[in-house]
Amino acid sequence: MNVSKVMIIGAGQMGSGIAQVCAQAGYKVILNDLKPEFVERGLGVIQKNLTRSVDKGRMTEEQKQEVLARLTASTNINDASGVDLVIEAAIENMEIKTKIFAQLDQITPEHTILASNTSSLPITEIAASTKRPEKVIGMHFMNPVPVMKLVEIIRGLATADEVYQVIEDMTKTLGKVPVEVNDFPGFVSNRILMPMINEAIYTLYEGVATKEAIDEVMKLGMNHPMGPLTLADFIGLDTCLYIMETLHEGFGDDKYRPCPLLRKYVKAGWLGKKTGRGFYSYE
Numbered sequence: 001m002n003v004s005k006v007m008i009i010g011a012g013q014m015g016s017g018i019a020q021v022c023a024q025a026g027y028k029v030i031l032n033d034l035k036p037e038f039v040e041r042g043l044g045v046i047q048k049n050l051t052r053s054v055d056k057g058r059m060t061e062e063q064k065q066e067v068l069a070r071l072t073a074s075t076n077i078n079d080a081s082g083v084d085l086v087i088e089a090a091i092e093n094m095e096i097k098t099k100i101f102a103q104l105d106q107i108t109p110e111h112t113i114l115a116s117n118t119s120s121l122p123i124t125e126i127a128a129s130t131k132r133p134e135k136v137i138g139m140h141f142m143n144p145v146p147v148m149k150l151v152e153i154i155r156g157l158a159t160a161d162e163v164y165q166v167i168e169d170m171t172k173t174l175g176k177v178p179v180e181v182n183d184f185p186g187f188v189s190n191r192i193l194m195p196m197i198n199e200a201i202y203t204l205y206e207g208v209a210t211k212e213a214i215d216e217v218m219k220l221g222m223n224h225p226m227g228p229l230t231l232a233d234f235i236g237l238d239t240c241l242y243i244m245e246t247l248h249e250g251f252g253d254d255k256y257r258p259c260p261l262l263r264k265y266v267k268a269g270w271l272g273k274k275t276g277r278g279f280y281s282y283e
């Protein structure tokens with residue numbers, strides 16, 4: 001099966017990054033979100049990234065225009081009727097994702113593969129909301145998408161080998177490195193990363209050190225490019241909380257309980273860099 005047209009659902013930080021790398025690799029891309037202003041914001045980020053690439057001599061102005069010409073804005077999910085692949089990158093919420101997948105199952109042609117960029121939710125459960133669970137798969141990109149090499153590919157219980165192969169091959173055409181994992185809460189990446197971030201938040205909550213000190217220890221002591229609290233702000237504190245809740249519920253083990261400080265920040269609307277405030281301020 002050949003993928004040439006892709007729809008990305010959700011034009012937030014992940015969706016816009018995925019749309020950018022797909023368009024750069026030559027795919028025709030429809031970028032969909034609920035409101036025109038969200039799609040415009042996503043396209044604006046892509047335009048800015050491409051302009052930086054032109055300024056740095058990595059791409060010509062003509063190539064930039066070609067990439068932009070492959071991108072189409074959409075606020076109507078029915079625009080998925082002519083695509084070969086959908087990559088869903090809406091918020092980390094099972095109810096919202098299953099609703100989107102059930103709709104896509106009705107709208108898209110039979111051959112269309114339905115992928116989710118979920119960072120922790122079970123692919124098997126998302127797949128069960130469709131009549132084509134063999135064509136549902138996890139395609140987990142890392143943030144920032146244009147920079148990070150990994151795509152964690154998650155096989156649901158029913159995912160067909162052929163579908164896995166198409167997605168692995170496509171990932172390589174995007175210049176990314178696919179890694180195959182099975183469907184368990186948080187997969188590999190967030191089962192390991194998020195408890196570390198949650199522990200960093202507990203360390204702050206219990207007054208062990210300041211936020212700057214915690215980040216400095218992990219940056220200078222463990223050679224992490226960002227400290228865990230800066231990284232949490234970068235990922236989005238809402239997403240971090242949803243992932244911890246998925247681990248907590250999925251394993252039924254209290255070692256995954258989300259730190260109360262994380263809950264408090266999310267309730268306050270301090271979601272990190274995307275809202276201008278999290279552990280740090282971004283004005």
Ligand SMILES: CC(=O)CC(=O)SCCNC(=O)CCNC(=O)[C@H](O)C(C)(C)COP(=O)(O)OP(=O)(O)OC[C@H]1O[C@@H](n2cnc3c(N)ncnc32)[C@H](O)[C@@H]1OP(=O)(O)O
Pocket residue numbers: 049052056118119141142143144145146147148189190193225226231235
């Ligand atoms: C939650 C999940 O489910 C899974 C996840 O994604 S977890 C998060 C995984 N990501 C990480 O852990 C990121 C950790 N941080 C880093 O790797 C680095 O800090 C970083 C790549 C984000 C920035 O790197 P840096 O060296 O500190 O900064 P900077 O010099 O500004 O950027 C390096 C390059 O990345 C590019 N870049 C940085 N942020 C970018 C963005 N948001 N979009 C596009 N490009 C970006 C810059 O343009 C720069 O490229 P050039 O050198 O070609 O100009």
Ligand SMILES: NC(=O)C1=CN([C@@H]2O[C@H](COP(=O)(O)OP(=O)(O)OC[C@H]3O[C@@H](n4cnc5c(N)ncnc54)[C@H](OP(=O)(O)O)[C@@H]3O)[C@@H](O)[C@H]2O)C=CC1
Pocket residue numbers: 009010011012013014015032033034038089090091092093096100117118119120140141142143234235236239274
């Ligand atoms: N942040 C990260 O580092 C990573 C996140 N992920 C996963 O990617 C997904 C998106 O995360 P991220 O981009 O950070 O989140 P953002 O909040 O930046 O973006 C999500 C976007 O999806 C939109 N949206 C919500 N519901 C729908 C819907 N029904 N139809 C279309 N669009 C919708 C949102 O609109 P509105 O603003 O109105 O809600 C928003 O624009 C999540 O599943 C997350 O777990 C995966 C890897 C890394």
